[in-house]
Amino acid sequence: MLGNDAPATLSLRYQALTSLHDSVARLTGLQCLDLTGNRLAELPEWLGNLTRLKKLYLDGNQLTALPASLDKLIHLEELHADANLLAAFPEQICQLPRLRTLRLYGNQLTSLPESIGQLKQLRDLSVGKNWLASLPEALWQLHNLEVLNLAENKFSALPESIGNLTRLQMLDLGHNELTALPEAPGKLTKLTFLYLSNNRLTTLPASLFEHMRNLAYLNITDNQLTALPESIGNLASLKELRLYNNRLSALPDSLGNLANLLELHAMNNALASLPESIGNLKHLKELHLSNNRLTALPESIGELSNLTHLDLRNNYLLALPTSLGNLARLTYLDLRA
Numbered sequence: 001m002l003g004n005d006a007p008a009t010l011s012l013r014y015q016a017l018t019s020l021h022d023s024v025a026r027l028t029g030l031q032c033l034d035l036t037g038n039r040l041a042e043l044p045e046w047l048g049n050l051t052r053l054k055k056l057y058l059d060g061n062q063l064t065a066l067p068a069s070l071d072k073l074i075h076l077e078e079l080h081a082d083a084n085l086l087a088a089f090p091e092q093i094c095q096l097p098r099l100r101t102l103r104l105y106g107n108q109l110t111s112l113p114e115s116i117g118q119l120k121q122l123r124d125l126s127v128g129k130n131w132l133a134s135l136p137e138a139l140w141q142l143h144n145l146e147v148l149n150l151a152e153n154k155f156s157a158l159p160e161s162i163g164n165l166t167r168l169q170m171l172d173l174g175h176n177e178l179t180a181l182p183e184a185p186g187k188l189t190k191l192t193f194l195y196l197s198n199n200r201l202t203t204l205p206a207s208l209f210e211h212m213r214n215l216a217y218l219n220i221t222d223n224q225l226t227a228l229p230e231s232i233g234n235l236a237s238l239k240e241l242r243l244y245n246n247r248l249s250a251l252p253d254s255l256g257n258l259a260n261l262l263e264l265h266a267m268n269n270a271l272a273s274l275p276e277s278i279g280n281l282k283h284l285k286e287l288h289l290s291n292n293r294l295t296a297l298p299e300s301i302g303e304l305s306n307l308t309h310l311d312l313r314n315n316y317l318l319a320l321p322t323s324l325g326n327l328a329r330l331t332y333l334d335l336r337a
Contacts, residue, residue, distance in 0.1 A: 013037055013057075020044055028052065036060055036080075048072035059083055059103070071095035082106050082126070094118045105129050105149065114138045128152050128172065140164045151175050151195065163187035174198050174219065183207055191215050197242070198222040209234050221245050221265075233257035244268045244288070256280035267291050267311070279303035290314050290334070302326040310334070 009032040010024070017038040024033075025046040033050065034057040041062045048069025055078040058066075063084040071092040078101040079093065086107040093102065094115040101124040109130040117138030125142070128151035135150070140161035148165065149172045156177040163184030165171075170193040171185070178199040185194075189211045201223040209215070209231040217240045225246040233254025235241075240263045248269040256277025263286040271292040279300025287304070290313035297312075302323020309332045317335070 008032065010034070020047075022046070025049060031055065033057070043067050045069045051075065054078065056080070066090040066092070068092055074098065077101065079103070089113055089116070091115055097121065100124065102126070112136050112139060117141045120144065123147065125149070137161065143167065146170070148172070156200075158182055158185075160184040166190065169193070171195070181205055181208065186210055186212070188212065189214065192237075193217045194219070196220045196223070201225055203227070204229050207231055213237060216240070218242065228252050230254045236260065239263070241265065249293075251275055251278075253277050259283065262286070264288065274298055274301070276300050282306065285309065287311070297321050297324070299323045305329070308332065313337075 010027060010030055011034040013034050014037040017040060020043060028050060029052055030050050031052055032055040033053060036057045037060040039062055043066065045067045047067050051072055053073050053076055056076060058081040060083045063086060070090065073096060075098060076096050077098050079099060080103045082103050082105040084107050086104060086109060089109055089112055091113050098121055099119055100121055102122060103126045105126045106129040109127060109132060112127065112135060114136045116136060119142060121144060122142050123144055124147040125145060126149035128149040130153055132153040133155055135155055140159065141164065143164060144167060145165050146167050147170045148168060151172040152175040154177055156179060158181065160182045166187060167190060168188050169190050171191060172195040174195040174197040176199055178201060181204060183205045186208050191212055192214050194215060197219045202225065206229045208229060213234065213236050215235050216237050218238060219242040221242050222245040225248060228251065230252045232252060235258060238258050238261055241261060242265045244265050244267045246269050249272055251274060253275045255275055258281060261281050261284055264284060265288045267288045267290040269292050271294055274297060276298045278298060281304060283306055284304050285306055286309040287307060288311045290311045292315050294315040294317055297320065299321045301321060304327060306329055307327050308329050310330060311334045313334050313336045
């Protein structure tokens with residue numbers, strides 16, 4: 001039993017709870033309730049009486065629905081319900097005027113309602129690892145979104161209206177069925193993280209990277225790309241570039257403009273050569289090129305003065321450039337066939 005004095009925070013994490021004791025209903029001053037990692041299959045309707053709640057954590061339970069009274073939590077700012085069994089989006093959530101974070105990753109959602117557009121204050125939305133085959137137009141009207149996780153779903157296309165989300169800093173579209181991208185993501189100038197891995201992309205829009213000067217991490221692995229647009233050279237802040245498991249036969253000359261790049265992962269492609277401009281990557285520390293078709297390396301590779309890791313396994317190299325001896329910081333070199 002809990003006393004009458006209402007704490008600001010109540011944590012009942014990992015207690016193997018199958019139900020929530022009625023005594024919690026008296027804690028009307030509660031601002032944070034954490035029920036993570038229990039065995040709850042349902043929640044009581046009186047949960048809506050905890051009207052001062054700002055944060056509610058329900059991750060890792062067995063919830064198939066959320067109580068209708070949830071719409072009374074008008075002060076709620078964060079709702080975390082990852083890894084449950086929700087098959088339908090709880091539309092009562094859309095009545096929460098202050099909601100900034102909504103996490104529903106790893107459920108069984110097949111659709112999102114148009115009413116999601118009412119969440120005008122939403123900053124962080126995670127609906128990855130569900131069964132979403134399409135996305136509502138209202139999603140692209142959430143102009144305050146900074147984080148959007150749509151990974152591990154089943155949709156195959158994106159509308160141009162994704163370009164409306166101009167405050168986005170992190171966009172995860174990985175592990176879907178995308179065959180092409182619209183031009184619009186190029187308008188997302190505040191992006192710092194972009195995940196496009198494990199789709200069915202064969203090309204990227206020529207202008208995609210023209211204005212993404214804040215992008216620090218780009219993952220486009222496990223697609224069917226045969227070439228990269230020259231605009232990739234505009235990613236002035238890029239630190240990590242992951243390209244592996246594609247069909248790339250060459251890298252663009254503009255790659256040498258990525259002055260802040262620290263890691264380049266391009267293994268498991270069909271690269272027959274490297275651009276001479278690769279020598280301009282003065283901050284590069286890791287260069288992964290295994291399982292390609294390289295027969296030679298450019299002399300400029302010796303200008304990578306900060307390189308510590310060079311993986312050239314399973315290529316067709318017959319000789320190495322003499323400039324390789326200039327790589328004074330190199331601690332790992334793999335030339336195995």
